[in-house]
Amino acid sequence: MEEWVARDPIPRLARYILDNNIATDEELKEIERNIIRELEEAVRFAEESPYPEETSAVEDIYTDLVEEGRVR
Amino acid sequence: MRQLTYAEAIREAIRNEMRRDPRVFILGEDVGKFGGCFGVTKGLIDEFGEELVRDTPISEAAIVGAAIGAAATGMRPIAEIMFMDFVTVAMDQLVNQAAKMRYMFGGKISLPMVVRLPGGAGVQAAAQHSQCLEAWLTHVPGIKVVYPSTPKDALGLLISSIRDDNPVAFIEHKLLYSLKGEVPDENEPIPLGLADVKRPGRDVTIVATGLMVHKALNAAKELAKEGIEAEIIDPRTLFPLDKETIFNSIKKTHKVVIVTEEVKRGGWGGELAAIIAEEIFDYLDAQIVRIGSLNVPMPFTTVLENYVIPNEIDIINGVKSIL
Secondary structure (H helix, E strand, C coil): CHHHHHCCHHHHHHHHHHHCCCCCHHHHHHHHHHHHHHHHHHHHHHHHCCCCCHHHHHCCCCCCCCCCCCCC | CEEEEHHHHHHHHHHHHHHHCCCEEEEECCCCCCCCCCCCCCCHHHHHHHHHEEECCCCHHHHHHHHHHHHHCCCEEEEECCCHHHHHHHHHHHHHHHCCHHHHCCCCCCCCEEEEEEECCCCCCCCCCCCCCHHHHHCCCCCEEECCCCHHHHHHHHHHHHHCCCEEEEEEEHHHCCCEEEECCCCCCCCCCCCEEEECCCCEEEEECCHHHHHHHHHHHHHHHCCCCEEEEECCEEECCCHHHHHHHHHHHCCEEEEEEEECCCCHHHHHHHHHHHHHHHHCCCCCEEEEECCCCCCCCHHHHHHHCCCHHHHHHHHHCCC
């Protein structure tokens, strides 16, 4: 497990980027902050959105057909 | 009217759509220089080059997966699976990816792609190269399933399939490739979801698909000698299904025989029988008859193939059993 943790490609890529002066440490941290912000916004959007209409379950399967719904 | 074989009609549909739309391209095993296992794509590489006629490694999952990626990013791929049987290896891509992607993205993406699937028995290709697996495909919401029986239908339906914005499984019967038939001078698309009355009749409705359409036509000729007029309906598209044309015929004849080459158990024919029983039961004057292949793997030798696959006698007997 330890061996594979050391091979984790994400920290390895970060190390490679820093070692080769492709980006600065501050730039990488900025990228990470932006990702976290985007995720938080997505979660907030999901929590604040109403549940979908039931009929939407039979839509968006095909571009030009709607599947049969249920009558209750 | 001019004559083309079923294979030539498919090639013409591909060629004309590639000329018409630079986003259309083909990929598959040996579809390039070799021209495809059944020669369907012969010569296309000379006109369109290796970029648009792509030979792939022997990996059906990669072929369908690449087609999905291409379709998602704006191309209109036509993937060939050498034998329909090998769609098994690509089922994750087709069923879990292609069929689901639009739904999972809330309708924000479309996958205009065609997967060509040569199916069917009768060429001594044995159990792993002869299957009719249409029921597996019609079972999956998100895929359209097309199955032409004549050169004219193959041409018109493939044009529509290529222009369709959804994943389309296009089933071709191997024994039909050499069949010649009339096709219109101008290439006209035939809409998906439109059945065709291959023979009018008043006494019994026969719904048949693929090669079975031709066996049903032969059987109808024999039945006519005894004064029995069978109406033959070819759905042409298994999903979406033109229920109206099938129902109108049954409302006239009050009897229906369903003939498919697939193994009878769990087949598309059973689904159609259920739809008829559920929706127009009152119009039936007899039980629904299903004729399919025996519930066995397709054997190799002709003697056994002929025993397993439905033929004209089975269809005649099926009709007579409800008259």
